[in-house]
Amino acid sequence: MNIKDLHSVYFIGIGGIGMSALARYFKFIGKNVGGYDKTESPLTKELAEGGMEIHYEDNIDLVPQHYKIPIGTLVVYTPAVPIDHREYQYFIKEEFEVRKRSAVLGLVTNHSFCLAVAGTHGKTTTSCILAHLLKEAGMPITAFLGGISEDFNSNFLLEGTEVSVVEADEFDRSFLQLTPNVACITSMDADHLDIYGTSEALVQSFKNFAGRIKPEGKLFVRNGLPLDGITYGIGDNSDFCIENLEIENGAYIFNLVTPEETFRGVRFSKPGKHNLLNGLVAFAMALQTDAPKQRLVDAMGTFKGVQRRFSYRIKTDDFVFIDDYAHHPTEINAVYEAVAEMHPNKKVLAIFQPHLYSRTRDFIDDFAKSLEKFDSVLLLDIYPAREQPIEGVTSDWLLQKINNSNKKLITKSGLLEEIKKQAPDVLVTMGAGDIGLEIEKIEKEFTHEN
Structure with missing residues (x-):
């Protein structure tokens, strides 16, 4: 398949964060772009305003005619689309060029100097930092990101188009479609066990990904992971290492030690040691390009962040509201540690929406241990995403396991009143489901009060 020969690209699941980035790419290079999604969202509205033809009913009659010409049309789908989806089945039956998103991403980036970010946690933040660094350094990059960069x-x-930045997603083994020049692996904690079955199978998949790096390429791995590669860490004699770490006015100041030289007084403003590690490996990867080094150092200090990744929505002397995409126990622990570091001795209320029945079941005890650290916990119902309910797997089951007397099940409609009632110093919302749609309501209510 040659991208130059395409006239139309149709996306089944166009509103997904990875799908929409690809859709923007094809629109930018002059293709007809349209698609289906289950529900309208702020993201699909943006795409539609940008000239893409989108509908929200699985009905082939709603697909514009110019996407029904097999020659010159590419159909892209996400693994979240069910196999019995009518539009998907139509394009398969009519023998269209139908490709997974990951395969198309591999095709688009294969002829560039590709920098790929992999790991069960930290992919989106790391790839956004990397894109920011290279953009600020004036590099000719294309970046496909799994979140909305605030920069x-x-x-x-x-x-x-000379350099590309991509997230290498382990879900459904998607990252095995990529052949990067430089890659990193931030973490390999057990996740997606509905796909892999065992944590050993997940780790093997990461090893397979490492084997796909082009000859003469480089792999960066967080120190401690069971992989061969260039290591990075904080104060641990890694190949790329952060030393003399201090906190000054809510920002980190440190020395960044590389095998060749030391950069002193580097500044980075995103809270949390996990984010600091993300920034470190992004910098290490950026150094593998021809980017001017001092411009990369300067850009470390200007990175704003990623929507829903430890995002400050309100920050006053009396009240702080932080929103995060955390949906795995390791991520919740990282959020807790960042809050404790940046806002010590404050009363913290955590609101969490579990994501997927299978993930809740697989990590139920770990979720309980990570959530009970907060002063107070509110639980929303499990967000099902692509799954059907599993008997006995509920938010109430999780609630019973949380060893904290200040805990409660809550509905979205009762959130605002309960937050007012508890009057926390710091409010943290977490989850990968539709809890994100409640954030603006909370921000509006409490910005007005403060």
Whole structure:
């Protein structure tokens, strides 16, 4: 398949964060772009405003005619689309070119100098930092991101095509479609066990990904992971290491030690040691390009963040509201540690929406241990995403396991009143489901009060 020969690209699941980035790319290079999604969202509205034809009913009659011409049309789908989806079945039966998102991403990036970010946690933040560094350094990059960068307010960046930045997603083994020049692996904690079955199978998949790096390429791995590669860490004699770490006015100041030289007085403002590690490996990867080093150092200090990744929505002397995408126990622990570090001795209320019945079941005890650290916990019902309910797996089951007397099940409609009642110093919302749609309501209510 040659991208130059395409006239139309149709996306089944166009509103997904990874799908929408690809859709923006094809629209930018002049293709007809349209698609289906289950529900309208702020993201699909943006795509539609940008000239893409989108509908929200699985009905082939709603697909515009110019996407029904097999020659010159590419159909892209996400693994979240069920196999019996009518539009998907139509395109398969009519013998269209139908490809998974990951395969198309591999095709688009294969002829560039590809920097790929893998790991069960930290992919989105790391890839957004990397894209920011290279953009600020004036590099000709295309970036496909799994979140909305606060630095350029998009999940897609096109400044040129010589260098590409991509998230290498382990879900459904998607990252095995990529052949990067430089890659990193931030973490390999057990996750997606509905796909892999065992944590050993997940680790093996990461090893297979490492084997796909091009000859003469480089792999960066967080120190402690059971993989061969260039290591990075904090104060641990890694190949790339952060030393003399201090906190000054809510920002980290440190020395960044590389095998060749030491950069002193580097500044990074995103709270949490996990984010600091993300920044470190992004910097290490950026150094593998021709980017001017001092511009990369300067750009470390100007990174704003990623929507829903330890995002400060309100920050006053009396009240702090932080929103995060955390949906795994390790991620919740990282959020807790960052809050404790940046806001010590404050009363913290955590609101959590579990994501997927299978993930809740597989990590139920770990979820309980990570959540009970907060002063107070509110639980929303499990967000099902692509799954059907599993008998006995409920938020109430999780609640019973949390060893904290200040805990409660809550509905979305009762959130605002309960937050007012508890009057926390710091409010943290967490989850990968539709809890994100409640954030603006909370922000509006409590910005007004403060």
